[in-house]
Amino acid sequence: MPDVEIVSVPTRILTTKDDIVDIVEKYTKGKIGENDVISVAESVVAITQGRIVRPEELKLTRVALFCCRFIPDQGSLASPHGMQSLMDVEGKWRVAFALFAGFLGKLVGQNGIFYKWGGEQTALIDDVTGTMPPFDKHIVYGPKNPQDVVKRLKERLGCFGAVIADVNDLKRSRIVGVTDGVDGSKVAHLLIDNPFGNASQKTPIVIIKNFKQYQS
Amino acid sequence: MEVLYVIAGILVLCVIAIKLFFIKEGNAKVKVRVDQRTPFKMEELTKDSVTFSTKIEFANAGTQCATIMDCFVRAQLPYEQFDGVKVEGKAEWEQAPREDDYFESVLIQKKQSIYVLAKVKLIARKNGDIKETLTHMVDLPMDIIYLELGRRPWKLLKEHILLPNEEIAKIVGIELAED
Numbered sequence: 438m439p440d441v442e443i444v445s446v447p448t449r450i451l452t453t454k455d456d457i458v459d460i461v462e463k464y465t466k467g468k469i470g471e472n473d474v475i476s477v478a479e480s481v482v483a484i485t486q487g488r489i490v491r492p493e494e495l496k497l498t499r500v501a502l503f504c505c506r507f508i509p510d511q512g513s514l515a516s517p518h519g520m521q522s523l524m525d526v527e528g529k530w531r532v533a534f535a536l537f538a539g540f541l542g543k544l545v546g547q548n549g550i551f552y553k554w555g556g557e558q559t560a561l562i563d564d565v566t567g568t569m570p571p572f573d574k575h576i577v578y579g580p581k582n583p584q585d586v587v588k589r590l591k592e593r594l595g596c597f598g599a600v601i602a603d604v605n606d607l608k609r610s611r612i613v614g615v616t617d618g619v620d621g622s623k624v625a626h627l628l629i630d631n632p633f634g635n636a637s638q639k640t641p642i643v644i645i646k647n648f649k650q651y652q653s
Numbered sequence: 654m655e656v657l658y659v660i661a662g663i664l665v666l667c668v669i670a671i672k673l674f675f676i677k678e679g680n681a682k683v684k685v686r687v688d689q690r691t692p693f694k695m696e697e698l699t700k701d702s703v704t705f706s707t708k709i710e711f712a713n714a715g716t717q718c719a720t721i722m723d724c725f726v727r728a729q730l731p732y733e734q735f736d737g738v739k740v741e742g743k744a745e746w747e748q749a750p751r752e753d754d755y756f757e758s759v760l761i762q763k764k765q766s767i768y769v770l771a772k773v774k775l776i777a778r779k780n781g782d783i784k785e786t787l788t789h790m791v792d793l794p795m796d797i798i799y800l801e802l803g804r805r806p807w808k809l810l811k812e813h814i815l816l817p818n819e820e821i822a823k824i825v826g827i828e829l830a831e832d
Contacts, residue, residue, distance in 0.1 A: 492722070492807050506675055506804060510718045510763070516802055565722055565802065566758040573758040574722055 442646035444468065445632045447639050450569070453487040458589050460485070461642055465594065472649040473596045474624060478633045479561070479603040479613045480568050480577050481641035482586055488578035490525075492518035492565060495576075500529045504536050513564035513576075522576045527556030535559070561603070561613070569639070579603075583614025591616045597649040600624050604631045620652050681803035682715030683761065687812045695824050696772065701781045703825060704774040705816065708747065709797065711769055713761040717804055722758045724799040726771045727811075730791070737786040741774040742795060771797055773816065788830040790818045 448464050451457070461475060469475060483489070497517050505520035513519045524532050532555050539551030552559045561579025568577050580586060583601045590599035598619035603611045610629045612621035624645065632643045645651075687709055696704040713719045726742030743754050747768040751757070761767050773795060777786040793816040800809050822829045 492802060497806050502806075506678065515718070516720070516804065517806060518802065565720055566760055570755060570757050 439472075439647040439650060441627065441648060441651040443627065443632045444644040444646060445634060445640035446642040446644060448641060450571070450639065451481050451485055451641065453484065453489070455485045457482050457485040457586060458593050461590055462593055464642055465644060469594055469596050469644050470646070471595060471597060472647050474598045474600060474619060474645040474648040475590055475594055475596050476600045476602050476624065476628060476643040476645060477586075477590070478641040479580055479583075479601050480563055480572075482580040482583070482601050483561075483578050484568070484572055486581050488581060489572060489575040490522055490578075491575055492516075495521045495525070497521050498524065498529060500524065500533055504533055507536060507540070513562050513567060514559070516564055519562060519564040519576060522578070523555070523558055523562055526558050526578065531556060532559070580613060587614045587616045602628050602633075602643075604628050604633055606631050619648070623652055624648070679716030680805065681713055681717045681719035681761075681763070681801075683719045683721070683801055683803075684712045684714055685797060685799070685810075685812045686710040686712060687797065687814050690771075690814060693816055693820055693824060697774075698825070699783070701783050702774055702776040703783050703787070704772060705821070705824065706770050706772045707814070707816075709769050709771055709812075709814075710766050711761060711799075712766040713763055715803075716763050718763060719761045720758060720802040721756075721761065721767070722800040722802055722807070724756045724769060724797065726773060727796040727798055728773055729794040729796060735789070735791045737777065737779060737789055738775040738783075739778050740793065741776070743772045743774075744797065744799075745770045745772060769797075771795070771814070784825060784827055787821055787825055788827055789832055790821050790829070792817050793821070 446464050451460055495518055501521040501524050502517045505515055505517045508515040514523055535551045535555035538554055542550035558579050563577040566573055580601060587599040587601055598616040600612050601614040603613050608629055610625040612625050615621040627645055634640045689710060691708040693705045693707045696706050724744040726744050728740035728742045730740050744756055746759055747770050759767055777783045796811045796813055798811040800807060818829060
């Protein structure tokens with residue numbers, strides 16, 4: 438049985454002018470086979486979808502200024518800009534309510550309520566500094582319709598499957614979108630060492646060779 | 654009526670508790686210590702240009718993380734005062750220098766500091782000889798402009814530093830002319 442292999446694919450910096458499926462096809466030409474899984478970094482998919490905003494463009498509300506104070510210092514929602522960006526897409530009262538519910542939940546030992554009730558973007562937004570330049574000065578949302586994106590990737594590339602992954606150097610690996618038949622938890626495990634690399638490495642695409650055999 | 658008093662009392666207690674929580678948590682407090690900057694030193698000298706730099710501490714004296722999203726050096730030398738040089742300013746995060754003049758957003762953790770190199774390049778505009786030109790140089794004021802974020806809305810702030818002509822002459826090793 439062939440060994441599973443992780444192949445990082447360098448690209449130029451991708452922007453809002455790019456289509457992620459076209460780009461992945463272009464950079465993986467001749468490198469991907471029918472047993473492989475294509476993996477794309479979550480923030481890059483979002484950037485190509487134009488899901489970015491500069492803090493200076495946000496109109497801050499008092500609710501955002503208030504709510505952000507309850508998020509731990511390191512979180513992407515700890516700044517009023519990060520919090521406002523979330524409220525702009527999920528609704529400010531929904532987010533405020535989820536935060537309050539999360540607080541009550543913690544009192545009774547129930548964690549994660551804020552992220553569950555605050556909307557899907559709650560866990561996906563990256564505040565400034567969270568992404569490579571030139572997007573380090575932007576707030577980057579999570580991708581839109583990730584399931585549709587991975588489906589289109591798989592169809593275009595003719596590979597075994599496709600995933601959108603949110604991975605960082607702190608050993609966090611999470612699958613945001615995955616095609617049918619692919620075990621997302623196994624992909625997440627393989628990506629735990631962040632083969633997407635840091636900003637300067639510019640490798641937002643990773644091919645997992647022979648994943649089909651690895652999974653079976 | 655008593656119920657209303659109880660509700661009002663609980664609300665007041667909540668407000669007080671939240672206020673106390675905010676006070677306890679504090680905020681980021683970035684201090685740009687231009688008064689403690691290092692003396693200017695010469696980075697590069699060519700026939701027609703000279704580059705000086707000074708290191709400035711950006712200290713977060715607060716209790717929350719701060720972000721410096723941008724920083725640049727704005728030289729304030731109008732032609733009306735001295736037209737012998739063209740001045741180019743640049744700010745560079747000491748820990749991650751870049752050649753492209755791009756200032757990458759950087760976090761300053763609570764009670765931590767980062768250091769920024771403020772650089773100015775003086776280019777002779779007329780005679781192509783920077784040493785000769787600088788004998789007539791005047792004081793060079795410059796602003797360190799930075800965009801800061803934290804728990805508060807973003808702010809564009811600036812600090813002012815001065816590179817005196819006597820210091821320039823001393824670093825380059827020239828005598829100032831009697832103008």
